[in-house]
Amino acid sequence: MRVLSFLYLALAYAFVFLPVVVLVVFSFQDGRLPVPPFKGVTLDWYAKVLGDGDLMAALVNSLLVAVVSSLVALTLGFLAAHALARVRLPGLVLMRGVLIAPMTVSYLIIALGLLTVFNSLGIRPSLWATGIGHVVINLPLCFAIAYAAMGDHQKAAERAARDLGAAEWQVLALVSAPMLTAPLAAAFFLSVTFSWDEFIIAFLLTRFDVTLPVEIWSMLKSGLSPATNAVGSLVFLVSVTLVILLEILVFRRAK
Amino acid sequence: MSLAAKDRRLGWGLIAPALIWTAAFFILPFLAMLALSFATMDGREVVRGFDPGNYVRIFTDPTMLGALGNSLEITVVVTVISVLLAYPLAAIIAFRVPAQWQRLALLMAVLPFWTSYVVRSYSWLLVLGQNGVVNKALMGLGVMAEPLEIASTRAATVIGFVHFFVMLLTLTIYANLIQLPPNYARAAQDLGASRWQTFTHVILPLTLPGVVTGAFLTFVLCIGDYITPQILGGNAELTLPQLIMLQLGRSGNFPLASALSVVLMAVVTLAYFASSRWLRLDRV
Numbered sequence: 001m002r003v004l005s006f007l008y009l010a011l012a013y014a015f016v017f018l019p020v021v022v023l024v025v026f027s028f029q030d031g032r033l034p035v036p037p038f039k040g041v042t043l044d045w046y047a048k049v050l051g052d053g054d055l056m057a058a059l060v061n062s063l064l065v066a067v068v069s070s071l072v073a074l075t076l077g078f079l080a081a082h083a084l085a086r087v088r089l090p091g092l093v094l095m096r097g098v099l100i101a102p103m104t105v106s107y108l109i110i111a112l113g114l115l116t117v118f119n120s121l122g123i124r125p126s127l128w129a130t131g132i133g134h135v136v137i138n139l140p141l142c143f144a145i146a147y148a149a150m151g152d153h154q155k156a157a158e159r160a161a162r163d164l165g166a167a168e169w170q171v172l173a174l175v176s177a178p179m180l181t182a183p184l185a186a187a188f189f190l191s192v193t194f195s196w197d198e199f200i201i202a203f204l205l206t207r208f209d210v211t212l213p214v215e216i217w218s219m220l221k222s223g224l225s226p227a228t229n230a231v232g233s234l235v236f237l238v239s240v241t242l243v244i245l246l247e248i249l250v251f252r253r254a255k
Numbered sequence: 256m257s258l259a260a261k262d263r264r265l266g267w268g269l270i271a272p273a274l275i276w277t278a279a280f281f282i283l284p285f286l287a288m289l290a291l292s293f294a295t296m297d298g299r300e301v302v303r304g305f306d307p308g309n310y311v312r313i314f315t316d317p318t319m320l321g322a323l324g325n326s327l328e329i330t331v332v333v334t335v336i337s338v339l340l341a342y343p344l345a346a347i348i349a350f351r352v353p354a355q356w357q358r359l360a361l362l363m364a365v366l367p368f369w370t371s372y373v374v375r376s377y378s379w380l381l382v383l384g385q386n387g388v389v390n391k392a393l394m395g396l397g398v399m400a401e402p403l404e405i406a407s408t409r410a411a412t413v414i415g416f417v418h419f420f421v422m423l424l425t426l427t428i429y430a431n432l433i434q435l436p437p438n439y440a441r442a443a444q445d446l447g448a449s450r451w452q453t454f455t456h457v458i459l460p461l462t463l464p465g466v467v468t469g470a471f472l473t474f475v476l477c478i479g480d481y482i483t484p485q486i487l488g489g490n491a492e493l494t495l496p497q498l499i500m501l502q503l504g505r506s507g508n509f510p511l512a513s514a515l516s517v518v519l520m521a522v523v524t525l526a527y528f529a530s531s532r533w534l535r536l537d538r539v
């Protein structure tokens with residue numbers, strides 16, 4: 001039983017890692033095609049990718065959209081969660097449902113809906129339009145995480161602050177938010193990675209300034225190339241670094 | 256003004272931005288799309304109106320029905336396989352791996368989650384393609400003489416999807432398993448239940464909400480995904496999202512694309528009601 005368990009574990013890890021290993025290994029391919037046989041190690045593809053102006057511009061766009069839209073989603077989600085957890089409002093279940101609803105809808109539908117509205121208002125596709133869409137998809141996540149994290153022990157601290165004369169914004173900024181640093185940071189980083197990696201909304205709602213996934217998509221159209229492997233490996237490296245930093249900085253401290 | 260009324264006004268003020276955002280950029284666009292789905296095309300011009308023709312076409316045209324069928328089949332197969340593969344993986348990590356290694360084991364199991372989503376499908380193309388790693392390895396070992404055609408088939412789409420959703424489901428199921436008090440299983444065994452009975456009568460029912468929530472998310476993300484079938488499945492058979500993108504791109508037929516999206520959303524809504532008894536979306 002024990003042996004079987006670890007055999008299963010090994011097979012599962014092999015399956016999970018197979019494409020990643022192939023991606024990274026063939027990003028060093030000294031040849032035109034990222035498939036076997038492996039012809040030797042070169043860093044040329046990385047040099048090519050890092051020197052590609054369009055790709056770097058797309059990377060900056062992606063980071064910008066991801067950080068700004070996540071900050072907006074986190075702020076809106078946190079305030080809404082605070083309201084629903086602390087104040088008894090009529091229609092609580094309905095409002096929670098409305099805020100969570102975008103989570104159950106395909107990104108394609110959100111993108112097409114926004115495209116329809118923007119078209120009829122004469123708004124051109126842009127990074128701003130994409131950012132608006134990314135707030136829509138990340139708001140439910142930020143709200144849910146913040147809402148789940150609001151326990152009763154913070155309630156007492158908030159009441160104490162209020163009794164001592166703090167205005168509501170001071171309570172929020174100086175008491176509630178700092179007590180929720182770990183879940184709020186987790187929500188923020190999750191949002192950043194979702195936005196950073198999102199394709200279909202960005203594809204339909206940008207035109208000239210594109211994000212990284214859209215730029216990678218247009219690279220794919222010209223066929224297999226180790227350059228695409230190099231971009232993919234770099235994105236992987238950045239994401240994994242972020243995850244490890246989050247793990248060390250936020251979760252270790254929270255324990 | 257009483258304290259309660261003041262509180263309530265404050266509450267509305269805090270929740271208003273999120274509600275307005277959701278109304279303006281989620282509910283309103285959906286309504287606009289719904290209205291557009293009843294419009295028709297005159298050449299390349301959209302003619303507003305109330306014509307159910309797009310829906311009639313979706314449910315009579317063999318291509319459209321075929322795409323709907325393909326999407327449903329692929330999604331159901333992917334969801335079932337992913338749950339069946341992820342449950343044992345989550346259980347092994349939760350019960351067999353020593354406690355201090357569990358976090359690392361979990362982090363490793365979901366590591367490829369952090370590769371770019373477009374690139375992930377592309378990587379599978381390198382693995383499954385005609386000159387890909389799998390074919391070269393099998394031929395090198397002398398297992399086969401001719402390369403297998405895996406890329407550009409439904410199998411490739413399913414493999415690409417399963418890879419992603421096994422990671423997602425392992426996380427949600429693990430989170431459920433680890434919350435179970437170990438005493439429950441012990442009590443069941445003290446009362447004479449076998450290991451299998453303990454699993455089917457105690458552990459599985461208690462983790463069902465987690466499994467269903469994960470499966471529902473899998474269903475939603477899978478049926479609405481364009482990239483994976485487009486890159487891995489090729490154009491041999493279309494899924495619903497591919498058909499929608501085709502309408503947007505080639506013919507600029509926004510009304511038909513909208514109607515197809517409404518159908519897609521209806522399918523997801525049906526899945527939601529089918530699983531709502533066990534769904535815990537606010538505690539993912």
